[in-house]
Amino acid sequence: MNYSKYEAMKQIIADMKLPDYRYEQIIKAIFSQHISTFERMSTLSLELKKSLIDTFGSSVCCTVPVACQTSGQADKLLFSLLDCNRVETVNLHYKKGNLW
Known part of the structure; x- marks a missing residue:
C-alpha cells in the first residue's frame, strides 16, 4: 500500500507510542512556522526527529x-x-x- 508522507508521519508517532499532538506540532512547524528541516523543529524530541530524518531525510520537502x-x-x-x-x-x- 502506498502511504503519503503525512500518513507515514502519523504511523511513526503511533509506533513510538507518542501522543497524537506530536503530529499537530509537525504540521504547525511545516505550514505555520515554515520550518523546512526536521532538525530545526524545536518542539519535537530528539528521538522523534531522528526517526523522521531516518525515514524521510533531513528536509521536509522532497x-x-x-x-x-x-x-x-x-x-x-x-x-x-x-x-x-x-x-x-x-x-x-x-x-x-x-x-x-
Missing part, C-alpha cells in the same frame, strides 16, 4: 531544484522529485490592474 529561468514577465523553476518525475512552477509578474 524536491531538488534543477533549472531556473527568469524574465520580466515570469520566473520558472524546474524541480526533480524523489521518484524522478519533474515539476515546473511558474511565478507570473504583472502590474496591478494590468491582467491582460
